[in-house]
Amino acid sequence: SAKRRALQTAALLAVCVNKAPRNGDLGRFVLGEDLVRSPDGSWSLEWEQEKTGHSTEAGALWPEVCAVLDAHLLCGRPERHIQLRYRDLLGCNWLTLTEKAPGRAWPSALVKEAIGVPAHDLRTLVADTMRWQDPETAANVIAAHLGHKTQAAGGG
Numbered sequence: 001s002a003k004r005r006a007l008q009t010a011a012l013l014a015v016c017v018n019k020a021p022r023n024g025d026l027g028r029f030v031l032g033e034d035l036v037r038s039p040d041g042s043w044s045l046e047w048e049q050e051k052t053g054h055s056t057e058a059g060a061l062w063p064e065v066c067a068v069l070d071a072h073l074l075c076g077r078p079e080r081h082i083q084l085r086y087r088d089l090l091g092c093n094w095l096t097l098t099e100k101a102p103g104r105a106w107p108s109a110l111v112k113e114a115i116g117v118p119a120h121d122l123r124t125l126v127a128d129t130m131r132w133q134d135p136e137t138a139a140n141v142i143a144a145h146l147g148h149k150t151q152a153a154g155g156g
Contacts, residue, residue: 007072008095009114012107014068015045019058020123024050026107032090035069039083043069073097 012026025047029035034047043066046057061069073085093101108119131138 004075005110007075009110010068011072011095012111012119013114014065015058015061016111016119016122018061018065019045020119020126021047022049022051022123023108023118023120024104026119027093027095027102027104029094031086031092031094035094037066037069037082037086041070041082042066069094 015021016026028050029045029047031037035043035045037043042063043061044057044059045061046055046059048055070079070082073089074082077085089097092098095102095107111117111119111122127138130141134141
């Protein structure tokens with residue numbers, strides 16, 4: 001439905017703004033494994049990158065992102081149902097809310113439909129902003145934040 005698609009898009013954009021995963025990782029997160037909701041309402045994200053095999057994490061997600069993720073899971077249900085809904089969805093894909101992950105290109109296409117650029121461009125924007133803010137330390141920060149294997153990957 002249109003509402004579900006809008007909530008999926010909002011969840012994708014919120015997570016990408018908090019920490020932009022690689023396209024191959026973006027659609028693979030599993031609720032309760034990679035993307036975890038605590039009883040206090042906070043969410044955290046940690047995953048193994050498909051491309052590098054390295055673990056990376058966003059840690060505790062911003063409160064605004066947590067609210068968007070809750071809205072996505074609830075899809076119009078009352079807020080008081082969030083813990084039950086989360087429990088029922090453990091092991092499911094975070095976007096489809098089923099056991100089946102979306103196609104690899106679908107999350108990025110959804111981002112592009114919403115904002116005019118594919119999801120990977122958000123990673124590029126983060127790196128470019130870091131390079132502009134502090135060129136001397138940018139490579140280290142970019143490597144840590146975007147999960148690059150080497151600092152040279154973020155040197156740009």
